[in-house]
Amino acid sequence: xxxxxxxxxxxxxxxxxxxxxxxxxxxxxxxxxxxxxxxxxxxxxxxxxxxxxxxxxxxxxxxxxxxxxxxxxxxxxxxxxxxxxxxxxxxxxxxxxxxxxxxxxxxxxxxxxxxxxxxxxxxxxxxxxxxxxxxxxxxxxxxxxxxxxxxxxxxxxxxxxxxxxxxxxxxxxxxxxxxxxxxxxxxxxxxxxxxxxxxxxxxxxxxxxxxxxxxxxxxxxxxxxxxxxxxxxxxxxxxxxxxxxxxxxxxxxxxxxxxxxxxxxxxxx
Amino acid sequence: xxxxxxxxxxxxxxxxxxxxxxxxxxxxxxxxxxxxxxxxxxxxxxxxxxxxxxxxxxxxxxxxxxxxxxxxxxxxxxxxxxxxxxxxxxxxxxxxxxxxxxxxxxxxxxxxxxxxxxxxxxxxxxxxxxxxxxxxxxxxxxxxxxxxxxxxxxxxxxxxxxxxxxxxxxxxxxxxxxxxxxxxxxxxxxxxxxxxxxxxxxxxxxxxxxxxxxxxxxxxxxxxxxxxxxxxxxxxxxxxxxxx
Numbered sequence: 165x166x167x168x169x170x171x172x173x174x175x176x177x178x179x180x181x182x183x184x185x186x187x188x189x190x191x192x193x194x195x196x197x198x199x200x201x202x203x204x205x206x207x208x209x210x211x212x213x214x215x216x217x218x219x220x221x222x223x224x225x226x227x228x229x230x231x232x233x234x235x236x237x238x239x240x241x242x243x244x245x246x247x248x249x250x251x252x253x254x255x256x257x258x259x260x261x262x263x264x265x266x267x268x269x270x271x272x273x274x275x276x277x278x279x280x281x282x283x284x285x286x287x288x289x290x291x292x293x294x295x296x297x298x299x300x301x302x303x304x305x306x307x308x309x310x311x312x313x314x315x316x317x318x319x320x321x322x323x324x325x326x327x328x329x330x331x332x333x334x335x336x337x338x339x340x341x342x343x344x345x346x347x348x349x350x351x352x353x354x355x356x357x358x359x360x361x362x363x364x365x366x367x368x369x370x371x372x373x374x375x376x377x378x379x380x381x382x383x384x385x386x387x388x389x390x391x392x393x394x395x396x397x398x399x400x401x402x403x404x405x406x407x408x409x410x411x412x413x414x415x416x417x418x419x420x421x422x423x424x425x426x427x428x429x430x431x432x433x
Numbered sequence: 434x435x436x437x438x439x440x441x442x443x444x445x446x447x448x449x450x451x452x453x454x455x456x457x458x459x460x461x462x463x464x465x466x467x468x469x470x471x472x473x474x475x476x477x478x479x480x481x482x483x484x485x486x487x488x489x490x491x492x493x494x495x496x497x498x499x500x501x502x503x504x505x506x507x508x509x510x511x512x513x514x515x516x517x518x519x520x521x522x523x524x525x526x527x528x529x530x531x532x533x534x535x536x537x538x539x540x541x542x543x544x545x546x547x548x549x550x551x552x553x554x555x556x557x558x559x560x561x562x563x564x565x566x567x568x569x570x571x572x573x574x575x576x577x578x579x580x581x582x583x584x585x586x587x588x589x590x591x592x593x594x595x596x597x598x599x600x601x602x603x604x605x606x607x608x609x610x611x612x613x614x615x616x617x618x619x620x621x622x623x624x625x626x627x628x629x630x631x632x633x634x635x636x637x638x639x640x641x642x643x644x645x646x647x648x649x650x651x652x653x654x655x656x657x658x659x660x661x662x663x664x665x666x667x668x669x670x671x672x673x674x675x676x677x
Contacts, residue, residue, distance in 0.1 A: 328524075330520060331524060331526065333487060334518075334524035334526075334583075335526075336487055336513075337485055337513060337518040337587075338513065338537075338538035338586070338590065339510045339538065339542045339590070340538065344542070348537070348541065349526055352528050353527065353528050
């Protein structure tokens with residue numbers, strides 16, 4: 165998935181699968197199973213039975229997708245928050261530098277960043293005499309955390325700027341230092357504002373994790389392809405991929421709903 | 434004659450190319466209450482913001498209690514603990530309760546003992562007649578209540594001067610009274626106050642001296658009785674006739 169290139173004042177991409185979309189997925193899946201069943205030659209196991217047989221393996225792959233999404237989100241958030249704060253720094257080099265880093269990673273295609281990380285990061289590191297291998301999925305996690313970091317940075321900057329100037333002024337008049345104002349008055353108010361878009365970012369990241377299959381990580385997408393290859397039955401193709409799609413929907417739908425609920429709740433106040 | 438607590442001499446301030454203050458001078462003695470009136474955009478709010486260095490001046494001199502404000506080496510903390518300010522939009526910290534709002538600056542800026550500050554803060558909340566609202570969040574209070582918390586918050590720093598910037602302009606008429614009452618009580622206790630206001634009746638009652646500003650200069654000033662009944666300048670007269 166490529167994030168569209170955006171110029172000044174971009175709208176945040178919103179990930180919002182609806183219940184109707186879920187229902188459509190189920191219908192599509194049922195239709196594709198029916199169609200595939202019709203193409204199945206006599207003597208071969210049924211479509212649903214075959215999918216069921218592969219489910220444990222696919223679930224294993226899906227667990228890796230979740231792990232990658234968790235880790236990339238954690239790294240991206242941890243790096244993106246300070247980066248976003250640097251974007252409002254009073255020091256021009258710091259402000260300019262963090263702005264550049266943010267824009268660079270925010271407007272680069274995720275897949276390109278992923279390839280860069282796969283190719284540029286070493287496959288092992290030497291830590292105090294111990295050779296520690298870096299598996300591909302860790303490298304791809306780092307790759308995905310870069311755009312997350314950049315998006316997080318923008319979220320933080322936007323949230324800080326959305327706090328009324330009067331808050332800064334009042335705190336200034338009470339002799340708080342700039343650092344105190346930021347940490348005690350501005351950022352605590354930002355947390356609430358940032359939570360829904362932060363969850364939305366997580367959902368977008370999660371549906372982007374199958375990109376890792378392109379660089380050879382054995383996640384759900386890769387394993388689905390492997391399963392299809394070993395079955396060598398063309399009619400399985402559509403139902404299997406729809407099955408994978410449904411798995412992502414089941415995982416992301418509650419997150420999207422929770423995000424919407426939080427947004428509504430905060431909007432009232 | 435004693436030195437005035439605030440001495441403002443010929444200050445100038447421009448934003449971009451627009452001159453907002455074009456040579457304003459005034460003295461405010463300790464315990465004096467000064468009201469600044471004038472049409473919108475005449476530089477009243479900017480004048481107040483210059484006194485506590487929220488807005489740096491381009492030219493001139495402001496001395497507050499012996500401290501030159503227009504000084505690159507200004508100790509902002511020392512100045513701002515002496516000068517409290519209350520804003521039109523209250524600007525309470527919405528994620529903190531009323532009590533926490535009042536306690537925050539003394540505890541974190543002045544590093545005073547939390548217990549002592551709490552006792553003082555509770556006293557101040559009582560003083561502005563908000564007993565029982567200590568644990569309410571700003572969003573749960575009316576405009577007038579929020580503004581009184583803001584006054585208490587400012588007083589918690591134990592300032593020597595209070596600046597009020599159109600503090601009733603955003604309020605419902607019913608709640609204006611309670612805020613003005615709180616200010617009046619402060620003035621009666623001898624707090625030095627600079628008040629920018631559109632409440633002419635209030636200014637007439639409370640002020641020791643009234644200044645009328647227009648287009649960045651003081652057009653006319655005097656004790657309220659003479660000012661309101663015998664304004665000489667046509668601009669002042671026109672303004673007063675529109676508002677009274």
